[in-house]
Structure formats: structure tokens, C-alpha cells
Amino acid sequence: MNVPSLENKFRTVLIAAIATTLGASAIIGFSGNAFASETQSADTAPRFTVEQSGKHIVNKGVNAYMKGDFSKAIAFNRNALHQGLRIKHKTMVYSNQCAALGAQGRYVEALKACDKALELSPNNWQAFSNRAAVNWLNGDKLQAKQDIQAARRLDGEAADITYNINIFG
Secondary structure: OOOOOHHHHHHHHHHHHHHHHHHHHHHHOOOOOOOOOOOOOOOOOOOOOOOOOOOHHHHHHHHHHHOOOHHHHHHHHHHHHOOOOOHHHHHHHHHHHHHHHHHOOOHHHHHHHHHHHHHHOOOOHHHHHHHHHHHHHOOOHHHHHHHHHHHHHHOOOOHHHHHHHHHHO
């Protein structure tokens, strides 16, 4: 009689869990809404925008976000903010932090991060776009529309802005 070892059983469960997670991530499209308090289909959920940098410390958070590990992205972003970054990179990190926090449904914290990014750089379309997504998910549809229009005035060509405009109406 061939009885599977405990290690083989664990491996099978682990592979099944990874497959389920990857499948869910593909459906969500890494839009960052896996933990949002509102139930949104992938077709009606707004997209968050994360921005890469030439700085490795910034990209660690982006890479974790893209893998769907929002907790790790938040931790990497917090660490990056304590590294004495220039304003340009701080702005990116705050905007990316807004996306990661928003993806977890932590809207109050996400809005603070977006506001900080916009305080540092009032013309940052990613921060406006992320704040629009957070406001939309948090139920402030009017502010979401105002923010996405501000993002559009800054960069009318960005695909995430066009996508969100179609969601927001």
C-alpha cells in the first residue's frame, strides 16, 4: 500500500493554494481590490497605478504590489520613506503607498498617503488617479470623478486614467 508522506500532502495543499491565489489574482487583474470592502467585479473595479523608479528601494514596494502582496508593499514603502529620498521619489512612494493601502481597503490611510504625494507634487497624475480609485471604493463618487478629471488634465494618454474614467462615468 502506497501512503503519501506528510511532506507530499503538504506540497499538494501548497500547490493548490498557490494555484487558487494566482487564479484569483489573474481575475482581479492586480487592480488592487481583493480586499476592498465593496464587492466589485474585475470589470467594474477601478485600477490603482504604481510607478517604478530607478531606485531599488522604491521598486521593492512596486514589485510586491504587482505580486499582490500588499502588506509587503506597504512595509517596503514605509521603509523607503525613511531613507532620505528626494521629493520626486518620495512622491512616487506615497502614491504607491496609496495604491497598496487602497487595495487592502484601508481607505483613510490611503487617502492620507495620496494627499501627501499631492502635497509634495501637485501635478502628479498617478496620485490623483489613485486617490480617485480610493474615493470611488470608499463611496465618494463625486470626489472620485473630480480627482480622475484632474489626473486626465495632467496626462490624457495614460491607460489607467482612461480605464477609470470609463468606470466612473
